[in-house]
Amino acid sequence: MPLLDLDGSAVEYEQHGAGPDLLLLHSLLTELTVFERVLPALARRYRVTLINLPGFGHSAPRVLESVGAYADHVAEVMAALKLPATTDVFGNGFGGFVALQLAIRHGRSFRRLLVADAVAVFPEAARVPFRMMAEKVTTGGMATVLDAAICRMFPPDFATANPQTIAVRKAALAAVDAACFARACLGLAALDLTAQLQHIANPTLVLCGSLDQTTPPTLARVLAQGIPGASYRDIANSGHCPMLEQPEALTAAIGQFSA
Secondary structure, three states: OOEEEEOOEEEEEEEEOOOOEEEEEOOOOOOHHHHOOOHHHHHOOOEEEEEOOOOOOOOOOOOOOOHHHHHHHHHHHHHHOOOOOOOEEEEEOHHHHHHHHHHHHHHHHOOOEEEEOOOOEOOHHHHHHHHHHHHHHHHHOHHHOHHHHHHHHOOHHHHHHOHHHHHHHHHHHHOOOHHHHHHHHHHHHHOEOOOOHHHOOOOEEEEEEOOOOOOOHHHHHHHHHHOOOOEEEEEOOOOOOHHHHOHHHHHHHHHHHOO
């Protein structure tokens, strides 16, 4: 995969297809290969750009202490890759939070915002697991959180029926830079976008897996309600990772919104 040199730090990226630009941002528990099941369909319609966030895949670790800092990083990558202001941005999970901050901080740099499985703010009880994961990986490395992370990502029935997918995701997650992962966890635990959502001017679609327990539909709907003019849609029979669980439904939703 090609590497972009961004101020001396490597950023791993891929580009596929031709047409209007679409940028895909992965979640905290995945990296860019998670989009393999939706990429062929999307690349028939768009020029799709995928990037690995710092510390994921072959992207170099960077000290980014907040989700907003990740959004600033993505804005720098978009500028370096010369992605036009007509680009649509899709983010899942952590990538969705980054995309929301990108709209708040750099909304004029892209066109439409598509977010799957994200919320405006986590309740206090939901922040605790992020702090716990940050502590565990800091002291014991990524191996200490793999099983818990998979449980957060996939509904039990999907995990049982797809052992090879689970194995691939665990292997990819095990290779993530632990310090970057810990900082991202703490960034999510501290995040509260409630007061800033009103400043998002990009046309926005919020999606959420109907089975998602990490960012549940009830909270995803509240997120959509806070963004002026945003639409909301459930993805039936999906947990936190629709790219793997319901790829056809996800590509259809992206295509319909970006038409």
